[in-house]
Amino acid sequence: MLYIVGLGLGDEKDITLRGLEAVRRCQKVYVEAYTSLLSFGLSSDGLSTLEKLYGKPVTLADREMVEEKADSILSEARDSDVAFLVVGDPFGATTHSDLVVRAKQVGINVKVVHNASVINAVGVCGLQLYRYGETVSIPFFTETWRPDSFYEKIKRNRTLGLHTLCLLDIRVKEPSLESLCRGKKLYELPRFMIIETAIEQLLEVEHNRRESVYSEDSTCVGFARLGSEDQMIVAGSMRQLLTVDFGPPLHCLVIVGETHPLEEEMLSFFTCQQAITENKDETKHVVK
Amino acid sequence: MLYIVGLGLGDEKDITLRGLEAVRRCQKVYVEAYTSLLSFGLSSDGLSTLEKLYGKPVTLADREMVEEKADSILSEARDSDVAFLVVGDPFGATTHSDLVVRAKQVGINVKVVHNASVINAVGVCGLQLYRYGETVSIPFFTETWRPDSFYEKIKRNRTLGLHTLCLLDIRVKEPSLESLCRGKKLYELPRFMIIETAIEQLLEVEHNRRESVYSEDSTCVGFARLGSEDQMIVAGSMRQLLTVDFGPPLHCLVIVGETHPLEEEMLSFFTCQQAITENKDETKHVVK
Known part of the structure; x- marks a missing residue:
């Protein structure tokens, strides 16, 4: 299962309970770096704020990585639960639609957890x-x-x-x-x-x-x-x-x-x- | 302080951590009944789901109540922390703008916790x-x-x-x-x-x-x-x-x-x- 989870607009506390449950259920967690990072202060420090809240490591996925490694992210999602975290709501940016289309094409289930967007x-x-x-x-x-x-x-x-x-x-x-x-x-x-x-x-x-x-x-x-x-x-x-x-x-x-x-x-x-x-x-x- | 907290679209688990913290901080919690209730199943049962999650009683506030008792809600918010919960995001419906305007007019601080909306x-x-x-x-x-x-x-x-x-x-x-x-x-x-x-x-x-x-x-x-x-x-x-x-x-x-x-x-x-x-x-x- 691929979970696409909106993080909302402010900081790590803007995730929903449903989103947090999904993240905690996942074996692998990616956070998008290309739409915007600032609000989450994703320096090495910011990342550990998320990691502390989630109780597991988080991989920073910039645009290049998502485009180049989409196949490997998707093959992980075929065999286990993978979360892809997105600032705001998942469908603010086109790139996420792209990942969803590719997942559905190869028969991977996708669940979306919404959040606030601009x-x-x-x-x-x-x-x-x-x-x-x-x-x-x-x-x-x-x-x-x-x-x-x-x-x-x-x-x-x-x-x-x-x-x-x-x-x-x-x-x-x-x-x-x-x-x-x-x-x-x-x-x-x-x-x-x-x-x-x-x-x-x-x-x-x-x-x-x-x-x-x-x-x-x-x-x-x-x-x-x-x-x-x-x-x-x-x-x-x-x-x-x-x-x-x-x-x-x-x-x-x-x-x-x-x-x-x-x-x-x-x-x-x-x-x-x-x-x-x-x-x-x-x-x-x-x-x- | 008056907190206007978006509940999101699905059920009680769609509140954000920030929203939940605000609700738990508040002495009084209202949940709007006029925009839509169904998703939260706010029968007597639904209400207790929220109450269980929040650890405190929740008052159902229909349109009539908000319009007629806005003054008393606001006077509570002057002396203590009051949460007003809204399905979706707080600014989908005009009625909430109304409450915010009245609060600001009498100098009550308002904090908004966003969430997903349709x-x-x-x-x-x-x-x-x-x-x-x-x-x-x-x-x-x-x-x-x-x-x-x-x-x-x-x-x-x-x-x-x-x-x-x-x-x-x-x-x-x-x-x-x-x-x-x-x-x-x-x-x-x-x-x-x-x-x-x-x-x-x-x-x-x-x-x-x-x-x-x-x-x-x-x-x-x-x-x-x-x-x-x-x-x-x-x-x-x-x-x-x-x-x-x-x-x-x-x-x-x-x-x-x-x-x-x-x-x-x-x-x-x-x-x-x-x-x-x-x-x-x-x-x-x-x-x-």
Whole structure:
């Protein structure tokens, strides 16, 4: 049996009782390293936090390992119980679908243990989840690669009055350009897009396209470390959010569509000055 | 402190360790009864399952109670730790936003413990979550009230190639028409819309509007008891799904938009005949 277990968003305590039971039942436990690791502090220390809780060793499985060694992971799952742990909910990222498809193709049973993901946890800011349009991803721009397909999607959402969740780029264990040229395995340093970068890129695209989809005055909500004890949520215009130091990743951003009175009331608790004051003691992040 | 704790979708074991710690810390524990109760079997028996796990009494709080006694719940939360337990994730339903707003207005600290919700758990069928458009609700039609605003939204989603999650009506503790007339408190029997009813209503609206937004041949995915041990997931045309007995509630439905190859591969594991065979042993639900 292959268990795909969501770990939730905060730390090791966000696993469900059902998930923990599954992990404890398994002979082998992998934890994905490619979607996001930060919240779980999976340094050698973080790993032992998980290992201590689970009472067994945990193998860190980065994207390369999952892609290259999927067959051996699956053959273990054929003869014994294997857990594959995933930050958030198992189906946030495509890679896990891939593993499930391969398992089912060779007749291995798969059980999924769900958990919170960014997609539903953003509900905490008070914007109703059923009023979101299509989710967009904002990739890191490079000198030569500045894809802006998110602009069309945001435009459609805003035309319909819907909110837009923007997932910000995560680059972990990406082969460096130099490494690709020389045929050696060298990796870029991990990079996590912050809200400031996302807004700068969004405004750059608006500046080029000039279709008035949004502007510096458009209301957004910035989330940092969503679901963890020191999460930070600030609502304000793009211009205002550019001045906020959200601290360590992961970050995500919501571009607010048309709002109902109850949504506005909830958002008001997170508006720029107030939210910063509320969060100050815990997070020590202040306006620049 | 007011803790709003998501219980997840299956049973009492879907609470997170963080959530369980919060509940055990609290002097008073309420569990919402209005969004959905079935998965937790909250008969007197179900309640004691929770009480046994938590080691303390749990008060069932239906909508009426939360609306009428919010002040007293909040005044308890001012002086002590109170947990308010919610099926799924805390921000699936508006009522919880309401409680949070009222708490914050009077200066009571609120902590949210997230969990899986239908919104992200539908990812298990393999349709990518970022390719969903606006979520729609399908209300029970009556003789005189047949609202079809979902039709416009589904049309927009399908025009964009996006999937549509349809949440199906739940009517718990609704005052009966007779009771409203006589000024006595009498309630309708609880009703939970099944997939069959949802599809019939969808097709009725298409038949009246005739904008070819979808048809009996449109591919959908039906979910019953999502996230629980005996969940059932079947992909097929509306016509095919009309012949499937999905068993007890809760049900929900996804109308499939344009699909990528990996999505199709995942869906194929749930197509009508295969899924029924896979699920048969566990659920004893067969094609009519």
